[in-house]
Amino acid sequence: MTDARKMMFVKVLYSSRFWIPTFVLYLNSRGIETSQVLSLLGAYYVATIALEYPTGVVGDVFSHRMSIILGYVLLAVSFLLSAFPVVPGYAYFFCVLMVTALGESLISGSDTALLHEVSDDFSRDFPNIKAVSQVVSFAALSVGGFAAVADLRLPFVLSAVAMIGAACFAFSVSYRPKSRNGGGNVLRTAIDGLAAVRTEAMVRNLLVVSFLSGSFLFSLKWLYNDLFRQIALPVVWWGVVPGVATLFVAVGTIAYRKRPKLSLTAAFLAFTATVPFIGLTWIAAAPLVSIVFVHFLRGYIESRIMVDINAAIPAEVRSSVLSLGSLLLRLGAAGYMFVGSQLISAAMPLLPFLGFSGLLMAFVGMIPLLSLARRKTAGSGKPW
16 A cells, blocks of 8 residues: 555544534533633634644654654544543643644644655645545544434544544555755744745745635534524534535535636635525525535635645645644634624624625635736736
């Protein structure tokens, strides 16, 4: 089995997030109120923001492979600690989420960087692996909802098993880099990564577009529980709907593979125009259809950005730059969740909240998209 094939199994298992659909419900069952859950998630985002770039730099300097192995092990431990809490309470779950944050940060950036290193054709392998991962994620999210009906702890146990499997496949990857950037100088690598973003206009503009769409999508899943309550969706379907949406991310990824030269600008504007319809809670089908379509567009946009940005990033700071992108995404998600929680707690309906979200993303996103269009006019090769 090739290293690229092993990385497919790594990323596929990583996408098996059985626990997400009923996470809020599970903590509620442990005596944690929804407002406290949101504050825990806010703390989780702050931790991932603080850890994101340093762990990406460490991956560039030392080993992407060992970084993700450690990350998967920490995730498995955190999921088991969640399922079988020693002293359940707010402080306990805060500590567990900090372990989760460290695990996620060690994986973020380094997994894609390692795939890029072992792949003979990243523009082919990344979309293919992403499509397969989304199909598996659909199955995992759907199973997670059904498993939670039997036992709310079961989704965490299944997720832990998947992370252990991912660690095993990552350990079997035989690729070893001959040398690392800067002779092991972490500070120099960190500075070089930031310099690459500052000097490479394409990298910078793509990071902004990714930040806008990714911040919203990263936060959207935490609105599902409240949204599903408003449309009276039975709990057994709480995993199926996100699962189907994730499946359509795979469809969008396949669309990118078939039509890689479609306009990123058009896809992004269609994405922002669909966001407000998620808030039409008095028409039960409208939020569900909108969620699915938004995730279809997500598949195309994320695949396009990831392939193009990896073509522009200097190899020696690849993980650092990708981790910086994830840091910005998580920072945006943390801010969005904070503002959203305040507005929603003040009884603001979802429709105006999501309508403003879509409008703001469209307005800000046009600046980097127009910049990319100018580069295309100068001969960059792809329509934007």
